[in-house]
Structure formats: C-alpha cells, structure tokens
Amino acid sequence: QSVLTQTPSVSGAPGQRVTISCTGSSSNIGAGYDVHWYQHLPGAAPKLLIYGNNNRPSGVPDRFSGSKSGTSASLAITGLQAEDEADYYCQSYDSSLSGSVVFGGGTKLTVL
C-alpha cells in the first residue's frame, strides 16, 4: 500500500480535460514537501512532468499543470491527446520514515 493515494484509473476523450489526484498526510504533502509528477509510458523510463508542485521542465507542454493544497495535490491535463495515455505517478518526501521518498500507487489514464 502506497503512502500517497491515487485513483487507480481515469479516462477522457480527446480534447477533454482530466485531473489526477494524489492524497498524502501531515508528514509528507501536508508538511510542505514538494509534489512531483511523472508520466510512464510502457517500455520507457518514467519522465518528470511536473516538479516543485507546479513547475514544468523544459519541453513539457503547458497542457500539463500541477497544484497542491493541504495534504493533496493534483495533475491536470487539458486538450487530451492519444499520446497522453500512460501511467502517472505522484511523488513527495516523507519526514516520518527517517526521511524517505514516497510514490503514489499510480493512475492509468485511458484516452477514449
């Protein structure tokens, strides 16, 4: 069971907007630690999509955005495209486990 909780699956039609949530606790997201998001396509290495809650690395389209509030964070994808179909993971840091990196359980995005 992952320390960060994600909905197992979401879906949307091309062009639509979807959000993926990530729920933590007072020892990780709620403690002020940054949340990061990764896109993981089959057979490829995970790709950093959002870092520091709402920052996009160079080359990541502005269709992807992140937000954080309290003990939760969200990844929003607008203008869904077929190539967005992938697994998405949130990640943060947890102070209760001698200082540990923690991942969410992942969300499978299906583009209908």
Add this chain to the structure above:
Amino acid sequence: QITLKESGPTLVKHTQTLTLTCTFSAFSLYTSGEAVGWIRQPPGKALEWLGLIYWNDEKRYSPSLKSRLTITRDTSKNQVVLTMTNMDPVDTATYYCAHSRSRYHDFDYWGQGTLVTVSS
C-alpha cells in the same frame, strides 16, 4: 545532457545478492545538491523508491528494505552501486537509477532501466 545507465545481471537466484551499477555523465556527485536514487517497478505494479545517495555521501534507504540495501559511490568512475542481499522472486522488477536534486527530492533524469528476474 545528463545521462544514466544501469548495468548488472538480468537473472539472479533466490537468496543471492544483487549488485547493480549506475554509470552517469554530465554531473558530479561531488557537487553540492546532487544525488542519485534507485527506484524499481515489479511487473504490473507501481514505482517503489529504494534509496538515495547524496553529494556528501549521506544515504537514505526505504525503511522496508533498509536491512537489505547498500548504496555506494565511485566518484572517480562516475558510478553508483546498489547492493541488495537475500533476493527473492518478489524482487523481480525493472530497476532504475535516476538523478535527483536534493533541493526538490525529485528525479529529473532516469536511466533506461534493467529488468532483473529472481529465480526460485
């Protein structure tokens, strides 16, 4: 451009020790703020963080695997080595190394990953 690449055995036997090497370029583990992490993904399952080694040689390990893990660095070779003892079939996974920024504790560059199968 930062690159990382994992190398090591693709098959290990139950109870054996796994040793994986991460060879990286375009950054130095002597530079303040730099770190290298190990993450794995069992088939069909989620990403799981294993550990981190920082520029100052500080190490952090997953609490659930701490007793089995050791991460070391060879800065002269730009390499980080992961050792995991007492391997079990449930440890079958793709193992990744990744560059981390200690300011964020994120992983901004990843290796391609290497699939390690543990036979019973």
